[in-house]
Amino acid sequence: QVQLVQSGAEVKKPGASVKVSCKASGYTFTTYAMHWVRQAPGPRLEWMGWIHADNGNTKYSQKFQGRVTITRDTSANTAYMELSSLISEDTAVYYCARGSAAAPYYLDYWGQGTLVTVPS
Amino acid sequence: QSVLTQPPSVSGAPGQRVTISCTGSSSNIGAGYDVHWYQQLPGTAPKLLIYDNSNRPSGVPDRFSGSKSGTSASLAISGLQAEDEADYYCQSYDSSLSGYVFGTGTKVTAL
Numbered sequence: 001q002v003q004l005v006q007s008g009a010e011v012k013k014p015g016a017s018v019k020v021s022c023k024a025s026g027y028t029f030t031t032y033a034m035h036w037v038r039q040a041p042g043p044r045l046e047w048m049g050w051i052h053a054d055n056g057n058t059k060y061s062q063k064f065q066g067r068v069t070i071t072r073d074t075s076a077n078t079a080y081m082e083l084s085s086l087i088s089e090d091t092a093v094y095y096c097a098r099g100s101a102a103a104p105y106y107l108d109y110w111g112q113g114t115l116v117t118v119p120s
Numbered sequence: 121q122s123v124l125t126q127p128p129s130v131s132g133a134p135g136q137r138v139t140i141s142c143t144g145s146s147s148n149i150g151a152g153y154d155v156h157w158y159q160q161l162p163g164t165a166p167k168l169l170i171y172d173n174s175n176r177p178s179g180v181p182d183r184f185s186g187s188k189s190g191t192s193a194s195l196a197i198s199g200l201q202a203e204d205e206a207d208y209y210c211q212s213y214d215s216s217l218s219g220y221v222f223g224t225g226t227k228v229t230a231l
């Protein structure tokens with residue numbers, strides 16, 4: 001069965017960066033795209049970007065462009081999301097989610113979420 | 121940024137039918153992009169509930185149904201159950217943003 005397992009909770013100082021990992025299993029990693037979505041207290045969902053695990057192509061939300069970097073390691077079946085220049089408003093749960101077989105995507109499997117806290 | 125608007129909350133008695141609207145614009149739903157729905161139970165990750173406007177993934181009960189018309193979409197729950205209490209989100213693609221957008225979310229309560 002498809003599983004996405006994310007790294008543990010993080011506490012970061014303002015101005016720092018955070019890197020969250022997402023290890024996939026139960027399917028051929030390079031066949032699908034991996035998306036990142038965050039959920040701040042509120043609790044709205046916000047799409048951040050995606051990477052196609054095969055060729056490494058990425059697309060980022062305009063809101064996060066320049067501050068987010070999504071990468072993948074095909075040998076480890078793992079995707080990563082790095083967010084830099086953190087501010088308190090970046091405190092949120094960050095999810096990875098597998099994109100459907102073809103774009104435009106829906107998100108058919110989700111990780112358990114990683115809480116990132118940036119104290120003000 | 122949320123460009124899909126949902127009612128903050130809906131409620132109904134067990135067994136009743138409730139509907140959740142998702143209103144977009146000419147750059148997302150109105151442009152012909154499909155709408156998908158997710159269910160988020162308290163303390164858990166979102167789960168795909170409806171894809172491509174009206175299709176249910178394997179394992180989703182048939183009391184959940186979706187539809188789309190014009191610049192809006194709807195999720196219906198027929199025969200509301202206590203276990204359906206959750207937050208529900210719609211999602212689509214927006215051509216002006218060149219990215220994916222979620223609805224504002226709706227909390228469903230069984231009275």
